[in-house]
Amino acid sequence: MPSLPDAAMPDAAALAQRAAAEQAHDPHLADVALKPAFFDWLCRMGDNSLILGHRISEWCGHGPALEEDIAQANTALDLIGQTQMWLGLAAEVEDAGRSADDLAYLRDAMKFRNLKLLELPNGDLAVTLMRQFLFDAFHFELLTALCRSSSPRVAEIAAKALKEVSYHLERSSDLVVRLGDGTEESHARMQAALDKVWPYTGEMFAADGVDEAVAKAGIAPELSELLPLWQRTVAQVLSEATLSQPDRDFAAQKGGKQGRHTEHLGYILAEMQFLQRAYPGASW
Amino acid sequence: MATVLPSVDEVWAWLGEVPDPEIPVVSVTDLGIVREVRWDGDTLVVAVTPTYSGCPATGVIDLMIETHLRGKGIADLRLERRLSPPWTTDWVTEAARDKLRAYGIAPPVDGTASDGMTASRAARLSGRSNLVIACPRCGSSDTERVSQFGSTPCKASYRCRACLEPFDYFKCH
Numbered sequence: 001m002p003s004l005p006d007a008a009m010p011d012a013a014a015l016a017q018r019a020a021a022e023q024a025h026d027p028h029l030a031d032v033a034l035k036p037a038f039f040d041w042l043c044r045m046g047d048n049s050l051i052l053g054h055r056i057s058e059w060c061g062h063g064p065a066l067e068e069d070i071a072q073a074n075t076a077l078d079l080i081g082q083t084q085m086w087l088g089l090a091a092e093v094e095d096a097g098r099s100a101d102d103l104a105y106l107r108d109a110m111k112f113r114n115l116k117l118l119e120l121p122n123g124d125l126a127v128t129l130m131r132q133f134l135f136d137a138f139h140f141e142l143l144t145a146l147c148r149s150s151s152p153r154v155a156e157i158a159a160k161a162l163k164e165v166s167y168h169l170e171r172s173s174d175l176v177v178r179l180g181d182g183t184e185e186s187h188a189r190m191q192a193a194l195d196k197v198w199p200y201t202g203e204m205f206a207a208d209g210v211d212e213a214v215a216k217a218g219i220a221p222e223l224s225e226l227l228p229l230w231q232r233t234v235a236q237v238l239s240e241a242t243l244s245q246p247d248r249d250f251a252a253q254k255g256g257k258q259g260r261h262t263e264h265l266g267y268i269l270a271e272m273q274f275l276q277r278a279y280p281g282a283s284w
Numbered sequence: 285m286a287t288v289l290p291s292v293d294e295v296w297a298w299l300g301e302v303p304d305p306e307i308p309v310v311s312v313t314d315l316g317i318v319r320e321v322r323w324d325g326d327t328l329v330v331a332v333t334p335t336y337s338g339c340p341a342t343g344v345i346d347l348m349i350e351t352h353l354r355g356k357g358i359a360d361l362r363l364e365r366r367l368s369p370p371w372t373t374d375w376v377t378e379a380a381r382d383k384l385r386a387y388g389i390a391p392p393v394d395g396t397a398s399d400g401m402t403a404s405r406a407a408r409l410s411g412r413s414n415l416v417i418a419c420p421r422c423g424s425s426d427t428e429r430v431s432q433f434g435s436t437p438c439k440a441s442y443r444c445r446a447c448l449e450p451f452d453y454f455k456c457h
Contacts (some may be wrong), residue, residue: 080338
């Protein structure tokens with residue numbers, strides 16, 4: 001994510017530091033005991049948007065219709081913008097001299113904290129859209145709850161991101177209905193996509209020590225509170241789309257949040273991190 | 285040597301001369317993205333809020349603001365990024381809405397930001413968007429949405445059924 005002002009203003013790092021000093025006071029940033037969990041959780045937020053953003057950017061230039069191509073690229077752009085905010089705050093919390101760019105480009109796969117769902121290959125458009133909808137429905141509820149976070153820094157990022165994610169959910173739910181309740185071919189492909197990604201969705205709600213620590217601090221909601229909200233949205237949209245919710249364990253695939261990933265993440269990182277790995281410190 | 289610092293009002297007027305890089309008919313103050321101008325000692329502080337978090341124009345806007353103010357003789361300048369409260373199209377000024385329309389972009393209809401499921405379901409049930417977006421070219425309200433996303437993050441794609449022209453809608457945010 002080297003951005004344009006980095007190239008234009010050599011003192012960007014100093015400017016960012018001074019800007020950070022102007023931010024709303026957030027007592028959580030000085031809480032030493034909370035720091036490891038808070039950092040890890042912020043990486044989860046940032047890595048989710050980074051990896052999904054990168055994945056769907058792969059559609060750029062390959063969309064089935066111009067409007068859909070543009071929609072994918074715009075969604076990717078929103079998610080990568082949100083990544084800059086989440087990983088930027090993660091870097092501040094860590095306070096170890098790393099930047100959002102360092103976290104994105106210089107961590108190895110086992111240090112990534114994204115959901116496994118989001119690193120799955122795009123597959124056909126049905127798989128991409130179904131994954132997007134199932135994640136958007138979760139993302140929307142999570143960000144809505146985070147707007148009430150006890151951390152003002154988290155709340156302001158959530159409020160910003162929620163506006164964008166509302167549009168993501170509107171689009172993906174609309175397309176799931178249109179294609180699910182579409183032709184015989186589109187219906188079959190959407191159902192196959194749902195069956196394929198379903199076992200990965202439970203990881204969104206599988207809380208571990210990190211989730212419990214940030215929930216206890218009032219930074220994030222209990223994930224169990226989000227589950228019925230997500231289930232309601234998913235049931236409504238799938239029903240309207242004439243698709244059947246799979247009768248399978250929805251939490252069979254877990255581990256991404258703890259750094260245990262599928263083989264696919266390594267390939268994403270090989271492409272995404274190549275430049276910074278091959279030419280350390282390269283900027284443009 | 286004592287120098288007289290330009291007033292905050294004067295700086296606001298200068299900022300009104302900085303165009304948006306993507307839609308040059310409107311300025312950064314028209315868009316409502318300049319949130320504060322103040323003097324911190326001898327340092328001029330300008331707080332800017334991003335439109336969309338991933339908008340690629342954000343960096344260019346910062347650079348244009350800096351370049352313009354330096355050209356006005358401001359030596360000590362600090363740009364701040366402010367996230368809260370998040371930018372909303374409600375802050376786009378009335379004058380800017382006329383300029384957008386004249387430029388061929390339908391201005392935002394306030395209070396109609398997507399609220400996810402509800403808006404989407406309502407739109408589907410009614411068969412089309414419940415929003416009336418007038419065509420900026422012929423003024424007809426017989427228009428249809430082609431895509432919620434457009435040429436930049438802040439725009440959606442529409443088509444006019446009367447004059448058949450496609451146009452951008454600066455979507456509510």
